[in-house]
Amino acid sequence: MTTDLTTSAPATGPPTLDEVALLAGVSRATVSRVVNESPKVSPEARVAVQAAIAQLRYVPNRMARSLVTRRTDTIALVLSEPNSQVFSDPFFASIVHGVSAALAETELTLVLLTARDAREQQKIARYARQGHVDGVVLMSLHSEDLLPDILTEAGVPLVLCGRPYDGRSVAYVDADNQGGARVATEHLIGLGRSRVAVLTGPMDMIAGVDRHAGWVAATTDAGRRPDPALVAHGDFTEAGGEAAMARLLDQAPDLDAVFVASDPMAVGALRALRAAGRRVPEDVAVVGFDDADVALTSDPPLTTVAQPLDVMTTELVELLGRQIDGRAEPAESRTCPTRLVRRASA
Amino acid sequence: MTTDLTTSAPATGPPTLDEVALLAGVSRATVSRVVNESPKVSPEARVAVQAAIAQLRYVPNRMARSLVTRRTDTIALVLSEPNSQVFSDPFFASIVHGVSAALAETELTLVLLTARDAREQQKIARYARQGHVDGVVLMSLHSEDLLPDILTEAGVPLVLCGRPYDGRSVAYVDADNQGGARVATEHLIGLGRSRVAVLTGPMDMIAGVDRHAGWVAATTDAGRRPDPALVAHGDFTEAGGEAAMARLLDQAPDLDAVFVASDPMAVGALRALRAAGRRVPEDVAVVGFDDADVALTSDPPLTTVAQPLDVMTTELVELLGRQIDGRAEPAESRTCPTRLVRRASA
């Protein structure tokens, strides 16, 4: 099954650099230069090579190339989360969309990897260590994740989407959750509301913690005591928001404003408020937190804290790129500002 | 920057086979045999090599291996669909979950790729042609997709998830949509209903076409004329289902049963029925089509046609595996039977 090199016998598999070189009447090196757009090639040679490439439908073998360049030109976006329905999370979908949009201009390819359990995490770690990707963007939503350590220790360029729960030294990009929550709360206070509640997320997610902290800070700064009765935790879902809002109304019937720390929860909260006969915003002013880069299509339209998802995804690939190129400070991170988007209601 | 081969100087990058061999006091070939679990290795050698591997934290370089084996041990699941919110589609999420579960037992890795436009399709085609993956499972929901042709023509093993719209000769795995729709309709007719409507999907999706065809077949077989007034098309979404149901009630106020061709649409349809003051199932009997392998948690619970997603995903990887190993008939395909799951209501 040895290929006869002396004849121009039809190739066994896909065409190689040598076959192109043969057809174009130049050397391998010249073909390589053309493929890699080196300027040091004569126009005639270039044309001949390009013709040969087209004729043979030549595509460079990335494995062979990677072997020498040590680059794969692909980065992984890994979703480390046991719950498989995270796909349905609009925030996740938006991040995927943003990152791949940021990569669209590039020659880089994005591969999506999911790790539902420790075993799959190991598999991904192996995949990365084996040199399949140049770097990884990790969306890890909870605290007990092995991947950051494994990857860092293995020297795989890594940027987290979302600040790590513990203060570990890893590069990350996050929205300014605390600042956003603070602005939202201040807005509500500025509206003259006296009992401003917060419907925050689970406290094992940093976003939940930070958004709660922002409410506490704004409340304290206004010279008020952060009343525990004004706090309820949802799970960032619509149903969770509805239940938590009901609890809040129970704990503090006199509340006249609420900052809801995610937009699905806000939809649920509005439903609970309606069910309780409270009017929005006359009776209760509501500010939401936009997790999905989508204007909240609620009824009534809500003022929201918007996350700059486009900025975040851009920073994500920018930072990862710097790490890959070796021109990044250790654990260089970004916290992207949010902004308050005022809509009709409050 | 040349590595000094005469000394055991600390390696520049990750450890290589040679370094392991040196440390274990054997040859490269023996290390390779241990790594690849060849039986032709003495216990002593094996132990020594394993120790060296552990000590050096050696991980084989997949690029180098692929270059010679011509295998990457990774397959791609590509989602070819312009609408980026497909991620939210529970059917898609279920397929991803099922395929990766089927692969969990294997050494194969699954990478997810998305193609929102022609440009991204080309990028993916290139990615596959460059030898990054051993094969691809393609979820292409609409008809005008370039990828099947490009990949087939490039000789990339390919299995479609869902029957291709045109009768092209490609391997695919699909649910028996027509059979399922037929059974659902027959069930409704068997219930004694005389005006059985259908709320089907868009006709540029084969699933929509097939499910509609099943309704037509069952209706005709029952000696009835398929009344156009009893047909409405949704877009497989909840909102689309609600709107289409409203249209249906408008076109045929006398309908007393409806087969709804997707479960999100069924949820919407129930809402529309409720809004119109129709009672389910007394007034209108409803059968849904379960796209997400999730028991419909509707109110009231609905009898549904269940797709065997676990079977489908298993077949998907099985078929692709056969193609990769070169032991598959050309365009060998599977149509997986559905079954009717009766619940309280109808």
Added chain:
DNA sequence: TTGAAAGCGCTAACAT
């Protein structure tokens, strides 16, 4: 500007 030659890290005959 071009070509010749030396590998990248690994597997797979082929010897031994």
Added chain:
DNA sequence: ATGTTAGCGCTTTCAA
């Protein structure tokens, strides 16, 4: 059972 050897397809000095 083990080592030696020859590449896989490509990039990249180094000469010419």
